[in-house]
Amino acid sequence: MPKINPVSLPPLEPMKAEVGNGIAAFSQIESFLALLYAQFMHPAPRALSLLSFDAARHIEIKCRVLKVVGQQCLSGHHLSDFEKLMQRVKRKTEMRNKLAHWHVAHWHKNQPVSSVEEIRQMEPRLIPPYFSSGNLDFSPDQPIGMSELKDFSSGCRKLATDLSAFLTGRAFNAD
Numbered sequence: 001m002p003k004i005n006p007v008s009l010p011p012l013e014p015m016k017a018e019v020g021n022g023i024a025a026f027s028q029i030e031s032f033l034a035l036l037y038a039q040f041m042h043p044a045p046r047a048l049s050l051l052s053f054d055a056a057r058h059i060e061i062k063c064r065v066l067k068v069v070g071q072q073c074l075s076g077h078h079l080s081d082f083e084k085l086m087q088r089v090k091r092k093t094e095m096r097n098k099l100a101h102w103h104v105a106h107w108h109k110n111q112p113v114s115s116v117e118e119i120r121q122m123e124p125r126l127i128p129p130y131f132s133s134g135n136l137d138f139s140p141d142q143p144i145g146m147s148e149l150k151d152f153s154s155g156c157r158k159l160a161t162d163l164s165a166f167l168t169g170r171a172f173n174a175d
Helices: 013-041 045-057 058-073 076-101 115-122 146-168
Strands: 103-107 123-127
Touching: 013 045, 013 058, 013 103, 013 123, 013 146, 045 058, 045 103, 058 076, 076 146
Parallel strands: none
Antiparallel strands: 103 123
């Protein structure tokens, strides 16, 4: 009887934890956007401003509302810094949406795999939902690996720090 060599795949839990870290880091950005909105809306009651901003459930809507209000409240280098920060938020939002709607699974560049050797080479990745156009028409650069997730989390923390500095008038690099 032939000997069967079981295939073991790397655990998915570390990547799932990093997805959670990324979503938590992005939530800091959302909090600072709400505070910035409330500051722009002053002298309106702060609680009312925060509640109205929270009523816009989708981050893209919040960003559009904040951008319109910011353009009315700011000028000069303050407006320029604000617009640069909002561009950074927009880039982070694209990745945040992937964290929220994609899933962690084992992945190989040759999807679907066709050999035991390819199965052994599979790695945890964040990939589009199985039956989406992004997954059915796979390209090798589409899945997101652990290093990109860690970069996203640290980038979100940096952006949150810069939003805080903008809110309080401290110096920061908007780019």
